[in-house]
Amino acid sequence: MLRAAVSRRSLPRHRVGLASRRGMTFAKGILGRHKVVSLEDAAGIVQDGDVITSSGFVSQGCPEALFEALGERFLATKSPKNLTLFFGGGPGDYDCRGLNHLAKEHPEDGSLMIRKAIGGHFGQVPMVAKHVLDNRIQGYSIPMGAISRMARASASNSPGHITHIGMGTYVDPKTGNGGKLNDLTTEDLVERITVGGDELLFFKAVPVDVAFIRGTTADSSGNVTMEHESVLSDARLLATAAKASGGVVVAQVKRLAETGSLNARDVHVPGALVDCVVVVPPSDHATQHGMSYFTTYDPSWSHEVRVPLEDIPSLPVSERSVIARRAAMELSPGDSVNLGIGMPDGVASVANEEKVLDRIFLSTECGIHGGMGAAGHDFGPAANADAVVEMNHMFDYYNGGGLDICFLGAAQISKSGDVNVSRLSDDRLTGPGGFMDITQATNKVVYMGAFTAGGLRVKVDDGKLSIAKEGRIKKFVDEVREVTFSGDQAMKEGQNVIYITERAVFKRSFEHPVLELVEVAPGIDVEEHILPHMEFAPVISKNLKTMDPRIFTSGPMNLLSNEFGVNFEDRVSYDSEPHVIYFDWSGMTLSSQEDVDDLRSLYETKLQAVTSSKGPVDAVINLDNFDCRDTVVDAFAELANDMERKYYKSVSRYGGHAFFRQRLAGHLKLQSADELFTRFDADKNGLVSAAEVRSGLLQMAINVSPGGLRRIMSVPGVEDPVDALTKEQFVKAMGGYFEHRHEYEGNST
Numbered sequence: 001m002l003r004a005a006v007s008r009r010s011l012p013r014h015r016v017g018l019a020s021r022r023g024m025t026f027a028k029g030i031l032g033r034h035k036v037v038s039l040e041d042a043a044g045i046v047q048d049g050d051v052i053t054s055s056g057f058v059s060q061g062c063p064e065a066l067f068e069a070l071g072e073r074f075l076a077t078k079s080p081k082n083l084t085l086f087f088g089g090g091p092g093d094y095d096c097r098g099l100n101h102l103a104k105e106h107p108e109d110g111s112l113m114i115r116k117a118i119g120g121h122f123g124q125v126p127m128v129a130k131h132v133l134d135n136r137i138q139g140y141s142i143p144m145g146a147i148s149r150m151a152r153a154s155a156s157n158s159p160g161h162i163t164h165i166g167m168g169t170y171v172d173p174k175t176g177n178g179g180k181l182n183d184l185t186t187e188d189l190v191e192r193i194t195v196g197g198d199e200l201l202f203f204k205a206v207p208v209d210v211a212f213i214r215g216t217t218a219d220s221s222g223n224v225t226m227e228h229e230s231v232l233s234d235a236r237l238l239a240t241a242a243k244a245s246g247g248v249v250v251a252q253v254k255r256l257a258e259t260g261s262l263n264a265r266d267v268h269v270p271g272a273l274v275d276c277v278v279v280v281p282p283s284d285h286a287t288q289h290g291m292s293y294f295t296t297y298d299p300s301w302s303h304e305v306r307v308p309l310e311d312i313p314s315l316p317v318s319e320r321s322v323i324a325r326r327a328a329m330e331l332s333p334g335d336s337v338n339l340g341i342g343m344p345d346g347v348a349s350v351a352n353e354e355k356v357l358d359r360i361f362l363s364t365e366c367g368i369h370g371g372m373g374a375a376g377h378d379f380g381p382a383a384n385a386d387a388v389v390e391m392n393h394m395f396d397y398y399n400g401g402g403l404d405i406c407f408l409g410a411a412q413i414s415k416s417g418d419v420n421v422s423r424l425s426d427d428r429l430t431g432p433g434g435f436m437d438i439t440q441a442t443n444k445v446v447y448m449g450a451f452t453a454g455g456l457r458v459k460v461d462d463g464k465l466s467i468a469k470e471g472r473i474k475k476f477v478d479e480v481r482e483v484t485f486s487g488d489q490a491m492k493e494g495q496n497v498i499y500i501t502e503r504a505v506f507k508r509s510f511e512h513p514v515l516e517l518v519e520v521a522p523g524i525d526v527e528e529h530i531l532p533h534m535e536f537a538p539v540i541s542k543n544l545k546t547m548d549p550r551i552f553t554s555g556p557m558n559l560l561s562n563e564f565g566v567n568f569e570d571r572v573s574y575d576s577e578p579h580v581i582y583f584d585w586s587g588m589t590l591s592s593q594e595d596v597d598d599l600r601s602l603y604e605t606k607l608q609a610v611t612s613s614k615g616p617v618d619a620v621i622n623l624d625n626f627d628c629r630d631t632v633v634d635a636f637a638e639l640a641n642d643m644e645r646k647y648y649k650s651v652s653r654y655g656g657h658a659f660f661r662q663r664l665a666g667h668l669k670l671q672s673a674d675e676l677f678t679r680f681d682a683d684k685n686g687l688v689s690a691a692e693v694r695s696g697l698l699q700m701a702i703n704v705s706p707g708g709l710r711r712i713m714s715v716p717g718v719e720d721p722v723d724a725l726t727k728e729q730f731v732k733a734m735g736g737y738f739e740h741r742h743e744y745e746g747n748s749t
Contacts, residue, residue: 036278036279038278040073042066043070048080048081048083050080050084051247054087054099055211056231057231058091059090059092059094060292060378060381061230061292062090063212067102068101071101071104081112083113084117085118085119085128087117088120089365090123091124092124094124099125103127103128116138116139116185117140118139119141119431120142121431122429122430132429133182138187140185140189141429142189143434143437144434145434146161146171146201148391150204151237151241152392154206155237155240160203161202163201163399164706166440167201169432169483169485172190173190173191175486176482209247209248211248211250213252215229218253219256219261222251223271227302231367231380231391236273243273248276249274250278251274254282292378292380292381300383300384312352314349318460322502323449325557328350328351329548334624335404336405337406337407338407340406340409344448347448354558354560365391365433368382369386399441401441401442401703403441404442404443405446406445411424413499413515415477415478415538418479418483419484419487420480421484421485435485439490440485443496444498447497447498451530455469458502463549463553465502465521465552474534476534476535476536478536491689492690493706494694495691498518503529504517509689509691514537514539515538517538518541522547560591571585576614582620584622589627589628589629590632596632596639599636608647616648617648617649682696686726688730712734714733
């Protein structure tokens with residue numbers, strides 16, 4: 001099948017005569033609108049057996065008019081049929097619109113429009129999902145990041161996408177079904193291969209015959225802008241994939257501009273990639289060209305205005321607020337964060353209430369950096385965002401380890417920490433969406449969800465939790481129905497994984513093959529309220545803690561001053577050779593004169609000690625995401641000037657990883673193997689786990705790749721990577737790792 005795909009690409013359709021061969025009639029007029037066609041003609045482009053793809057994400061940015069017209073054409077003519085749908089995050093309205101228009105069955109003979117669906121998330125397209133579940137069409141459930149890169153592979157005439165994302169899950173042919181959803185589906189789209197000694201997954205490219213994309217404005221040459229779109233999704237990439245496959249690109253817009261009038265920097269999809277344009281009339285904008293299926297227009301999502309976030313109400317006290325408040329305590333200043341759909345979006349509400357939203361960097365997989373994300377069925381865009389990129393670029397960032405922490409929901413959790421969100425029952429198909437891409441490449445993974453499901457009611461009062469009515473369905477089970485996240489694989493990758501519910505917090509670590517109960521809510525009895533409602537017995541931590549009572553109250557928890565506040569002592573280090581002192585003020589906020597006075601006291605103590613015998617010192621200061629309230633700006637400036645005059649030989653101020661790179665230069669030469677082992681062995685048990693290796697390297701601003709981590713944890717004579725290294729193994733492994741980095745980077749790291 002792969003050979004057939006490559007062969008097809010090698011003989012692309014000629015663009016000359018393409019319109020007439022597809023039955024298109026072009027409008028003529030004073031503007032020379034040679035690419036503007038009627039909606040009916042655009043629907044007539046699609047032929048039987050075509051592979052069709054679309055821009056849009058969840059309920060956002062769907063070219064609704066095109067899909068509706070295509071569905072109506074099928075009912076009238078029984079064509080097109082035998083279509084293959086290739087999509088990432090929907091798009092659809094969770095009911096009957098979007099891609100659901102193509103799930104039609106002809107009333108005369110029962111024939112279907114589609115024969116195959118290759119998708120990342122089926123939640124918004126239940127009519128398509130039903131055909132898959134009923135075994136009437138072929139179906140594949142593929143990670144959304146892989147869908148984007150499969151399209152990218154088609155765009156560059158490459159055979160496919162290679163990645164570690166999906167390893168150990170249901171999409172891995174070795175541990176699962178390769179993403180196949182039913183008995184009709186037999187062709188392999190996913191293979192496990194070996195590259196450079198590492199086992200990886202290979203997702204085959206899918207050639208595209210027709211790409212439906214959406215924008216705001218187009219000119220008659222087909223140049224498309226996105227000024228009123230809430231997300232970019234992958235419109236340009238999908239158009240490129242269709243052109244490289246010899247296919248056709250149709251752009252739905254809501255207004256037409258004169259040729260040459262669009263600013264070139266505003267054009268997102270150039271006319272060379274667009275074959276024809278359909279303009280939706282103003283009377284149909286609300287139904288066929290709204291920002292989403294649930295919000296016609298919100299200028300904050302298109303970043304035309306910024307809205308005051310102070311007016312956003314806090315979460316009402318409930319199990320959802322309890323879970324979100326506990327999860328927010330995992331945040332650190334400067335974190336790059338992804339929030340999933342549903343329960344996790346409450347973390348943003350808590351961060352906003354706690355005045356720390358501007359101390360972290362939120363993002364969503366559809367390409368939004370910063371801001372306050374939309375919730376519920378409108379998930380995807382954000383108000384007051386910092387930047388908007390294409391979805392495939394965001395997945396590059398995620399897969400490359402760009403995230404510090406992520407918060408995701410969990411429908412089922414197994415004793416080994418596996419999580420299922422993609423297939424909940426025989427009659428319910430969801431798919432992974434961006435879940436795998438987010439969770440498998442992030443250092444800290446936080447799962448959030450109620451302890452049980454099906455009627456759970458809790459009462460939060462006076463700093464305690466009580467169970468008013470227990471849920472009927474156990475969510476902590478022996479084995480999950482489908483492995484969307486593998487706990488064992490996470491341990492191999494050195495990830496830090498915790499599971500937060502309203503009454504308990506669990507973690508998975510290499511020390512135990514099952515989950516460990518580490519926190520219990522005040523008012524909850526382990527024997528009565530936890531163990532009977534699990535299908536397995538967790539390890540009970542020797543240091544079992546009570547969840548912070550602040551979680552079970554209303555009003556702010558004061559995270560800004562506590563978790564995000566000042567902790568001076570842990571932020572200073574000194575290297576006697578070459579006489580350099582390092583101050584890490586990243587993410588710190590000075591709010592009062594008392595803070596400045598405390599900082600001055602620390603400065604004086606540390607600097608007097610290191611300069612008394614050796615003289616002025618070179619200072620390196622990290623000011624990434626540092627903030628100083630207006631009331632103490634002058635006091636802090638005076639402090640900085642005093643220290644520079646009295647103690648510094650030189651001072652360098654950096655932001656972000658530049659500080660750690662400066663600190664790292666020569667650092668490894670100064671530390672003995674014993675010192676490095678002691679530093680990495682965080683729990684002081686005489687072993688260094690994969691998670692501790694990953695964490696230690698991150699402190700040095702080194703984001704180790706999954707392959708690099710596997711090589712560190714690989715011991716000669718042992719077939720698989722070990723869970724933890726002894727001191728001797730650690731010294732050899734890290735020596736080899738840094739030597740390898742030196743060869744490729746040409747520096748001491």
